[in-house]
Amino acid sequence: MSNVIQIVILGLALGGVYALMASGLTLIFGVMRIVNLAHPVLIIAGAFVTFWLFRLYGVDPILAMPVAAIALFCVGVILYKLIFEKEAASAKYSEMTVLLTFAVAMIFDGLLGWLFTNTQRVTTPSYATDAIFIGDVFIPTGQLYAGVASLVVIGLLLLFLQYTRFGYAIRATTQNRAAAQLMGVNVGLVSLITFGIGIGLAGAAGSLVSFIFSFFPAKHWEWIAILMSLVVLGGMGKLGGVIAGSLILSVIAAFVGAYIGSTWSTMTFFLALFVILLVRPQGLFGDKIEEA
Amino acid sequence: MPELLEVRDVVAGYGRGPAILTGTSLTVRPGQVQCIIGPNGAGKSTLLKAISGLLPVRSGEIRFEGERIDGLRPDQILRKGICFVPQERALFPRMSVRENLRMGGYVIDDKKVLESRIEEVLRQFPILRERAHQRAGTMSGGQQQMLAMARTLIVKPKIVMLDEPSLGLAPKIVQQMFEIMHMLKDRGMTVILVEQNAIMGLNNSTWGAVLDLGKTLFEGPAQEVLADPRIKELYLGKAKAAA
Ligand SMILES: Nc1ncnc2c1ncn2[C@@H]1O[C@H](COP(=O)(O)OP(=O)(O)O)[C@@H](O)[C@H]1O
Ligand SMILES: [Mg+2]
Numbered sequence: 029m030s031n032v033i034q035i036v037i038l039g040l041a042l043g044g045v046y047a048l049m050a051s052g053l054t055l056i057f058g059v060m061r062i063v064n065l066a067h068p069v070l071i072i073a074g075a076f077v078t079f080w081l082f083r084l085y086g087v088d089p090i091l092a093m094p095v096a097a098i099a100l101f102c103v104g105v106i107l108y109k110l111i112f113e114k115e116a117a118s119a120k121y122s123e124m125t126v127l128l129t130f131a132v133a134m135i136f137d138g139l140l141g142w143l144f145t146n147t148q149r150v151t152t153p154s155y156a157t158d159a160i161f162i163g164d165v166f167i168p169t170g171q172l173y174a175g176v177a178s179l180v181v182i183g184l185l186l187l188f189l190q191y192t193r194f195g196y197a198i199r200a201t202t203q204n205r206a207a208a209q210l211m212g213v214n215v216g217l218v219s220l221i222t223f224g225i226g227i228g229l230a231g232a233a234g235s236l237v238s239f240i241f242s243f244f245p246a247k248h249w250e251w252i253a254i255l256m257s258l259v260v261l262g263g264m265g266k267l268g269g270v271i272a273g274s275l276i277l278s279v280i281a282a283f284v285g286a287y288i289g290s291t292w293s294t295m296t297f298f299l300a301l302f303v304i305l306l307v308r309p310q311g312l313f314g315d316k317i318e319e320a
Numbered sequence: 321m322p323e324l325l326e327v328r329d330v331v332a333g334y335g336r337g338p339a340i341l342t343g344t345s346l347t348v349r350p351g352q353v354q355c356i357i358g359p360n361g362a363g364k365s366t367l368l369k370a371i372s373g374l375l376p377v378r379s380g381e382i383r384f385e386g387e388r389i390d391g392l393r394p395d396q397i398l399r400k401g402i403c404f405v406p407q408e409r410a411l412f413p414r415m416s417v418r419e420n421l422r423m424g425g426y427v428i429d430d431k432k433v434l435e436s437r438i439e440e441v442l443r444q445f446p447i448l449r450e451r452a453h454q455r456a457g458t459m460s461g462g463q464q465q466m467l468a469m470a471r472t473l474i475v476k477p478k479i480v481m482l483d484e485p486s487l488g489l490a491p492k493i494v495q496q497m498f499e500i501m502h503m504l505k506d507r508g509m510t511v512i513l514v515e516q517n518a519i520m521g522l523n524n525s526t527w528g529a530v531l532d533l534g535k536t537l538f539e540g541p542a543q544e545v546l547a548d549p550r551i552k553e554l555y556l557g558k559a560k561a562a563a
Binding site for chain 1: 372373374393394395398399403404406410411412413414415419422423424426427475
């Protein structure tokens with residue numbers, strides 16, 4: 029029994045981090061219909077910001093989250109201004125954005141590899157290697173803290189979207205772009221800020237990634253598929269769906285890892301994606317597929 | 321004294337496609353219900369999209385109270401006082417009725433003013449109050465249309481443009497929509513109404529304009545337009561050609 033509880037808790041903690049990693053991706057897709065293949069490499073950029081803050085100044089990785097978030101927010105705003113703003117008017121928009129984000133991923137991959145080399149890194153705050161026992165349930169504190177921190181950030185994001193005027197504008201643009209414009213929303217500005225927020229969330233996720241996984245610049249290729257499957261499962265652009273999907277799948281993956289074998293754990297995501305695409309292409313939590 | 325809205329020789333189309341509006345002109349005077357009729361595909365919806373700023377104007381000009389508005393973004397045009405309820409109704413399907421009303425007042429900075437106007441609308445439309453927490457996308461077509469039209473009361477624009485508010489609704493509900501339209505007019509809004517059903521549209525309007533192939537054919541007082549033999553020709557001619 030304690031074993032099961034432990035698996036569930038670890039699954040949820042990791043699921044929280046995955047949810048944070050995927051939330052920026054789904055937010056950006058929702059507002060701009062951009063499938064941002066550069067998202068995972070920007071998570072790694074956030075991990076590097078955190079790594080160096082820790083290494084050089086001893087800043088705690090969790091406390092470094094806002095710094096990484098703001099730094100990556102700025103990167104997002106600049107990327108949007110440089111690349112996507114003009115593209116938004118083009119007829120081949122969606123094909124182009126896939127290519128463009130792929131190019132951005134390559135560029136950051138190369139840049140980070142050149143700056144920091146492709147060696148494994150990890151930040152090592154004391155809690156990263158600690159564990160707590162509740163009864164005979166064993167929980168690594170690093171993953172627990174990362175999971176809780178993720179859920180806090182996601183909670184703040186949801187509150188922002190639900191209750192602020194700008195949050196209304198983001199949700200409205202996601203649901204019906206033309207209608208949002210007709211209500212007086214400047215969707216160009218909303219796109220810019222949302223892109224910044226989405227990349228900022230990648231930065232925040234990077235802070236947590238820096239101590240629960242070891243990372244190196246080229247590692248992002250492994251994550252693209254997992255994050256994409258989470259976004260599709262959640263119903264493309266639906267934040268609630270992505271969060272629920274991440275938590276559920278991570279728990280399932282944790283059980284698969286514990287009882288079948290750890291190599292099968294990652295397969296859970298792809299298998300789920302495969303099944304969902306066949307049975308329910310709009311995603312676990314998506315509405316019926318709408319006409320374009 | 322400039323006209324309220326003046327559309328002159330507007331050419332517009334979608335993307336790099338051919339021009340759909342091929343030199344459309346229209347004058348809208350305050351306080352009336354101006355009906356635009358014309359056969360399916362004439363460019364009526366395209367004209368409203370061009371006025372609202374959703375579709376860029378390639379040439380010609382649009383003036384609102386004497387000021388050029390073509391080239392402005394839709395949100396800027398709304399802030400000037402032109403509100404557009406498109407054929408698809410422009411609702412946010414996963415937002416509640418109340419949230420949709422809040423979005424309707426997105427440009428209102430004062431939160432108290434916004435909430436009091438939402439209250440006003442909910443008082444006027446008890447069905448909407450009953451369904452205040454229901455997702456807009458799950459309501460019937462008539463209720464959605466009612467919400468879309470009632471929502472314009474929150475910004476109190478000078479012009480409201482309605483694109484086929486009767487589309488797909490049962491006759492009894494259609495009557496309700498026209499009543500709401502007259503209510504908007506009584507609140508001081510000038511209405512531009514697009515209708516495919518010429519008789520119903522013109523009977524509910526003061527002024528009529530006939531659009532075909534992206535051009536204004538003729539316009540005049542609604543009853544005169546209705547009696548004009550060219551109307552019959554336009555509609556029946558098309559029907560015959562199609563048969
Ligand atoms: N989104 C669009 N993209 C390309 N062509 C369009 C689009 N919407 C309408 N059209 C074309 O514009 C023409 C006029 O359409 P529309 O303005 O909707 O006519 P109406 O409202 O008078 O029935 C039609 O030939 C239609 O095919
Ligand atoms: Mg139409």
